[in-house]
Amino acid sequence: MIDWAWIGSHLGEIAARTGEHVLLTVIALVVGFALSMLLAWLAWARPRSYGPITWTAGILYTIPSIALFALLVPFTGLSLLTAEIGLVSYTLLILIRNIVTGLQGTPPSVVEAGLGMGFSDREVLWRLRLPLAVPVVISGLRVAAVTTIGLVTVTALIGRGGLGVFILRGLQRAFTTEILVGTVVTVALALLVDSAFVLAERRLAPWVDRATVR
């Protein structure tokens, strides 16, 4: 059922497609996270903007990915930009929501103690709210990363490469091995990235892990 010889002769392409896949994902996450921080900050500073911002991000999130790419192609062509506009759009909702939830999640007693010690409002945000939001923000990043890795397979449709190329070609030729290779490597990549974020959280938020039940 599995054509091992094909795999052996295509190791070079598998590596190259994986590289493309990772690059597409990283760009989407970096841009998506930066944009989300900006929008979350706006929502934090102007609470009335939170509703419209999440509403817009929610609408973007519900558009089927294939439809979104089809809509964009007339404007931006079969370009990297088209792929990334789509991928970034899908990260926004989860990231913005988690960042804002994280900022809001600081226990009131911690904020009161901070103010009582003489923190300014800005110090409360930077020294208390932001660091304490790290676990929630990272769990948002985990979901966004895994979602993006899955979505990148679709960008093969607009000729931007990635592991989706194997799946697409395999489907066209009814060649199971190629479909499996594309799928398995994608899943493995998602699991790997997810574990990387778990490790990052332990490093960045050591207080969570060491908290013991009293």
Added chain:
Amino acid sequence: MTEGAPGHSSTAIRLEDVCKTYPGSAHPAVESLSLEIRAGEVMVLVGPSGCGKTTTLKMINRIIEPTSGRIWIEGTDALTTPPHVLRRGIGYVIQQVGLFPHRTVGENIATVPELLGWEEGAVKRRVAELAKLVGLDPELLGRYPAQLSGGQQQRVGVARALAADPPVLLMDEPFAAVDPIVRQRLQEELVSLQRRLRKTIVFVTHDLDEAILLADRMAVLNLGGKIEQLGTPAEILANPATPFVESFLGRERGLRRLSLLTVEEIDLEKGPVVGPGDGPSAAGQAMDRYGTDWVVVVEDGRLLGWKWGADLADEPHGFRASVAPSDTLRRALDVILTSHTQVAVVEEGGRYLGIIDAAAIGRALAG
């Protein structure tokens, strides 16, 4: 802290006609409250929930902004000082502690010194000093707050509040969330800490026993922050000014007063004392004077024990009930009741001082 604070003359905190009305509320939470808190005293604000005691406390460091009125702290106008500057000079301890979960115990304690830009070595020394002061194992300094018990967390809270050595300390029901045994220990530690530090402390509680234990003076508040009575715990317990205060003090007012008076404060009776070699006539005289059928045997001021008047040849027996001069009358009464005797001997390091009985305790309360 019944002995009263020294330096009564200087006022540390002055509240003048302070009002607070919360938005959307018809009645002010605090309506025109004026209060002077002396330097180095523990002022306890006590009253039922909703009486405005916490609101009053939090207006001092402007966690809650007064609607009107003036507040002076150590001679400076609190309401024209930027809040974060004001607060760095005021220690603040709250019931939920509010330790920063992402910072170690040591880092939590170092918060204000770091804000004030202390040099790193000085901060480190100060943290070690404070850990010792509040009885925290130095090993805990590297841990995170979630790894500590409730009592340990509140110790860290107190250490953090004291870190930059502020003259004024605000404490909002700091021990209400810990279990009774730990609470009692923390209260006792605060008493001994305050004996050394002599901070000006404003302490809010709804627990009358806690107020009596800690207060140099206390203010009993009614709804709207109305001060019903201001005075030392002993004054208030002895003479409640209004029916509200009387009902707030409750039925155990007499018992509570007992815990404010010590054995040495009352006139002790000498008791039916005889020397070890005294015969029946001396013993008879001593027993007649006190209406007892036993005598206390004392040699050169040292307590040897007691004997039945009828068995003077016996070796003296040890007293079952014994108290020290620094014990409270409450403890003395408890000792008398639990040892099933009518009387306790008062001694200190084997030195005989006198006897105390339930009747003497009763007279002390009446007088």
